[in-house]
Amino acid sequence: MKLVGEHLHWSVHGRKLLADVSLAIEPGETFGLIGPNGSGKTTLLRLLAGLRKPRQGRVLLNDRSLIGMHQREIAQSIALVEQQAETTERLTVRQAVELGRTPFLSALRQWSDRDESIVSQALTDVDMLHFADRLWHTLSGGERQRVHIARALAQQPKILLLDEPTNHLDVHHQLSILTLVRQLPMTVVIALHDLNQAMDCDRLAAMEGGRLVALGTPSEVLTTERLRRTFGVQADIIDDPVDGSRIMRFRHPL
Numbered sequence: 207m208k209l210v211g212e213h214l215h216w217s218v219h220g221r222k223l224l225a226d227v228s229l230a231i232e233p234g235e236t237f238g239l240i241g242p243n244g245s246g247k248t249t250l251l252r253l254l255a256g257l258r259k260p261r262q263g264r265v266l267l268n269d270r271s272l273i274g275m276h277q278r279e280i281a282q283s284i285a286l287v288e289q290q291a292e293t294t295e296r297l298t299v300r301q302a303v304e305l306g307r308t309p310f311l312s313a314l315r316q317w318s319d320r321d322e323s324i325v326s327q328a329l330t331d332v333d334m335l336h337f338a339d340r341l342w343h344t345l346s347g348g349e350r351q352r353v354h355i356a357r358a359l360a361q362q363p364k365i366l367l368l369d370e371p372t373n374h375l376d377v378h379h380q381l382s383i384l385t386l387v388r389q390l391p392m393t394v395v396i397a398l399h400d401l402n403q404a405m406d407c408d409r410l411a412a413m414e415g416g417r418l419v420a421l422g423t424p425s426e427v428l429t430t431e432r433l434r435r436t437f438g439v440q441a442d443i444i445d446d447p448v449d450g451s452r453i454m455r456f457r458h459p460l
């Protein structure tokens with residue numbers, strides 16, 4: 207499924223938070239969004255997920271505008287894992303993940319064994335099956351993050367939008383979530399702060415002050431000049447002695 211943003215604008219109280227952002231996410235690709243704090247990554251993801259209506263411009267899912275599509279229909283194709291999703295309800299981990307199946311249930315389509323196994327698989331994928339009966343509010347930040355990802359996986363979306371999914375995770379779970387994301391048979395748009403992790407995306411878009419300032423392959427976007435201008439850091443690019451891949455080291459500019 208192709209997801210396209212055309213000339214997207216978003217503002218709050220006259221303050222422009224997104225200005226004229228256009229991008230086309232190709233089916234099956236892992237597309238990274240990078241940019242400093244407050245550059246508009248979350249705002250863009252929320253527009254792409256249909257949670258916010260652009261002030262100007264439009265979001266197209268396979269050439270259909272999200273405006274005019276029902277939330278349930280959007281949710282059958284697009285899942286968003288937000289940075290700080292909370293729930294006030296007293297839910298177990300399994301119940302939280304079961305919510306991912308909601309867009310597919312109706313009076314005619316009741317909960318089935320298939321839904322049950324999709325939920326168990328999603329919990330296994332994020333290494334949380336053993337916590338299935340734990341109450342959500344007793345989980346640590348990283349465990350909650352993994353449950354959110356499981357909820358989105360249970361939704362079996364065609365397009366998965368992830369807002370800094372490795373934020374709260376220990377290094378082991380960062381690697382396993384990123385490996386899982388890369389293997390998923392779906393289109394992924396992922397906002398990342400770790401630029402070395404961003405190197406593994408198929409393409410990257412760099413945001414700055416609500417604008418898209420660079421778009422291309424990781425080596426086209428993550429140039430020393432871009433890192434200096436957009437992030438204000440001096441980057442040294444070195445080769446990994448193990449596999450020859452690019453690694454970036456960052457310093458304050460001299």
Ligand SMILES: Nc1ncnc2c1ncn2[C@@H]1O[C@H](COP(=O)(O)OP(=O)(O)OP(=O)(O)O)[C@@H](O)[C@H]1O
Pocket residue numbers: 218223241242243244245246247248249250
């Ligand atoms: N409802 C709102 N009212 C006012 N300002 C807002 C609102 N939502 C977002 N902003 C501002 O819009 C800008 C972009 O925010 P956004 O969360 O999209 O950035 P981000 O790139 O995801 O940042 P981070 O890397 O810190 O998560 C920020 O300056 C933020 O303070």
